[in-house]
Amino acid sequence: MKKEDVPQDQGNLSRTDLKELVYATDENGKYTTALSSGWEPKSIALSNSIEEISERIAIAKAQVVNNEISPISYYMEFCRMDIGVLSSYVGMWQWRVKRHFKPKVFAGLSDKILKKYSDAFNITVEELKNFKVN
Amino acid sequence: METNFTHHQSAHCENGVASNLLKHNGLNISEPMVFGIGSGLFFVYLPFLKVNYAPAISYRPMPGQIFNRLAKRLGLKIKRQKFSSEANAIKALDENLKNNIPSGLQVGVYNLTYFPDEYRFHFNAHNLVVYGKTETDYLISDPVMENVTTLTHDELKKVRFAKGAFAPRGQMYYPIQVPANVDLKGAIIKGIKNTCRDMLAPMPIIGVRGIRLVARLIKKWPVKEGTKKANHYLAQIVRMQEEIGTGGGGFRFIYAAFLQEAAVILNNDELQKLSLEMTAIGDLWRDFAVEASRVYKNRSTKVDVYNLLSDQLLGIADKEEVFFKKLKRAIS
Structure with missing residues (x-):
């Protein structure tokens, strides 16, 4: 990549002041560094993943409202986790975490267990118990 | 308390931390040099490890390996500590800062509050340096950021x-x-040999063969997984390749910069030529990202575009195979 080709696209990141360092060649073919403000193909890839996550969150929310899954599953999506990550945060086996996705099982969970989840999601136990649509 | 640490921005976090810490300790070594000697260039496809619901692809070795190899090859001694208790981890860091030792940390990205939201995933192989502490904050030199920054005590514990x-x-x-x-x-010679060995490894998921495997899978994804998933997987490849900390082109440009530096030190003109070749390969990776992003932006449902992308990636794999064979010869 030549120095003048270093992309300076307006990234659609939430923070626009972030500039990345890249290595590029100058007019004599010697390597030097330059700052890049963003590159469109990359921004698209990033926003693609963000969209993917928003979709998952929306689906999970609808399922919680219909009482198909427990709020734990919703907050897991909200915090961009998957079952593996969540289970290591709460220190329980994956099958146990999966079981807690069932609304019936969730309703019977002790505060001690709920605390583990709420800590992992960075919310309070009350918020986890009383799931609000918004 | 604050140590007299100088922050330099770098393209990749682990190189940057290594380079910055060594500069602080009186060894002036550039980022590409760290990357090359530590054999940072790599490719691995890990279908059984899912990152954000897509198979993991990495353009770099396991976290910590670059610095470890560098240390071994240059005869440095590095102390590495892991902790089972959070309190001990905090104590050890505070102790270091008191003794005027800036310390590198491996951290998770998700809770790094100074990153834009789009970068905050549960990815745990980021590196930064802590060089001081105040009443409320730790002073952070994150090598991919332009300037130094801070994290509160609680935030640092979380990451x-x-x-x-x-x-x-x-x-x-x-x-x-x-x-x-x-x-x-x-x-340098050890580092280059190691990289050639990795990239030409007779393993289906590593190096040039790994790239070929992914290229062939791109053809299958839309049929087997549906276009939506196929696009998501493609985006993942590009994200990993152009992620903050790669310097673009899946680290190829940093490696080309290393070869250029190595050519002077080893007095080897062949490496100079190979550096140009690596730059061209890096540009091809970027072209691939441009094409791939078109596919998942337009949500094109033609099967043909995937074939084109696949062929493009196969072309890159062929070029890299030739390249690393030449590189191996150039230093032996």
Whole structure:
């Protein structure tokens, strides 16, 4: 990549002041560094993943409202986790975490267990118990 | 308390931390040099490890390996500590800062509050340096950021004890012994040999073969997984390739910069030529990203575009195979 080709696209990141360092060649073919403000193909890839996550969150929310899954599953999506990550945060086996996705099982969970989840999601136990649509 | 640490921005976090810490300890070594000697260029496809619901692809070796190899090849001693207790991890770091030792940490990205939201995933192989502490904050030199920044005590605890794959477990590292004279030449040759071996490894998921495997899978994804998933997987490849900290082109440009530096030190003109070739390969990776992004932006449902992308990637794999064979010959 030549120095003048270093992309300076307006990234659609939430923070626009972030500039990345890249290595590029100058007019004599010697390597030097330059700052890049963003590159469109990359921004698209990033926003693609963000969209993917928003979709998952929306689906999970609808399922919680219909009482198909427990709020734990919703907050897991909200915090961009998957079952593996969540289970290591709460220190329980994956099958146990999966079981807690069932609304019936969730309703019977002790505060001690709920605390583990709420800590992992960075919310309070009350918020986890009383799931609000918004 | 604050140590007299100088922050330099770098393209990749681990190189940057290594380079910055060594510069602080009196060994002036550039980022590409760290990357090359530590054999940072790599490719691996891990279908059984899912990152954000897509198979993991990495353009770099396991976290910590670059610095470890560099240390071994230059004869440095690095101390690495992992902790089972959060309190001990904090104590050890504070102790270091008191003794004027800036320390490298492996951290999770998700709770790094100074990152834009789009970068905050549960990815645990980020590196940064802590160089001081105030009443409320830790002073942070994150090598991919332009300037130094801060994290509150609580935030730093969270990122050090992030969970999931490659959980850092509070990992802290710092050089304890840096020799005055290092054998750069020998280290460079070892580093290059290692990279050639990795990239030409007779393993289906590693190096050039790994790239070919992914290229062939791109053809199958839309049929087997549906276009939506196929597009998501493609985006993942591009994200990993152009992620913050790669310097673009899946690290190829950093490696080309290393070869250029190595050519001067080893007095080897062949490496100079190979550096140009690597730059061209890096540009091809970027072209691939441009094409791939078109596919998942337009949500094109033609099967043909995937075939084109696949062929493009196969072309890159062929070029890299030739390249690494030449590189191997150039230093033997």
